[in-house]
Amino acid sequence: MNIYTKGGDKGRTSLASGQRVAKSDMRLEAYGTIDELNSFVGLLRSSLNGLNGDWIGDVDVQLGWVQNRLFDVGAILAGAPMEFGECNVERLENWMDEMDAQLPVLKEFVLPGGSEEISRCHVCRCVARRAERCVVRCIENDEKSVDGVVLRYVNRLSDYFFILSRFIAKNLEIIVFVWEK
Secondary structure, eight states: OOSOOSTTTTSEEEOTTSOEEETTOHHHHHHHHHHHHHHHHHHHHHHHTTOOSTHHHHHHHHHHHHHHHHHHHHHHHTTOOOOOOHHHHHHHHHHHHHHHTTSOOOOSOEESOSSHHHHHHHHHHHHHHHHHHHHHHHHHTTOTTOOHHHHHHHHHHHHHHHHHHHHHHHHHTOOOEEOOO
């Protein structure tokens, strides 16, 4: 099997439905950004491999689950007929609540950095925000395959990565950078 088909050589590609669209189509921008986010999540997971702590396994399981859900979201954005339930949003919220309960009250704006792992969380957060904007454009363009649950999930993901960055900092005993006014 060849990985290349040459079908996209003229700037068009097929969605999951078989419909041919321009590679500039907003759906491709959306699921391409989701794919980019998934790659950064994989990079984050890889960077956690060498760390020690009871919490690492739980975070790895969470990130693996997130990667699988990102594949689901990408398929939905590509037009695959799939259901994406509110339970996915709720799972993220539960994990965030569990981590946040272990963190000090946030009193300052946090700057990205402190360690490679923390910085990668912030990259994931930013790419998730961009993906969210792409999903909003799809919804505004009346893409029937994209619903509010997908949007809520991607929105929660950016929050998840922010809380995860603080959770990692706490567990690694790293003082995070804060905005100096």
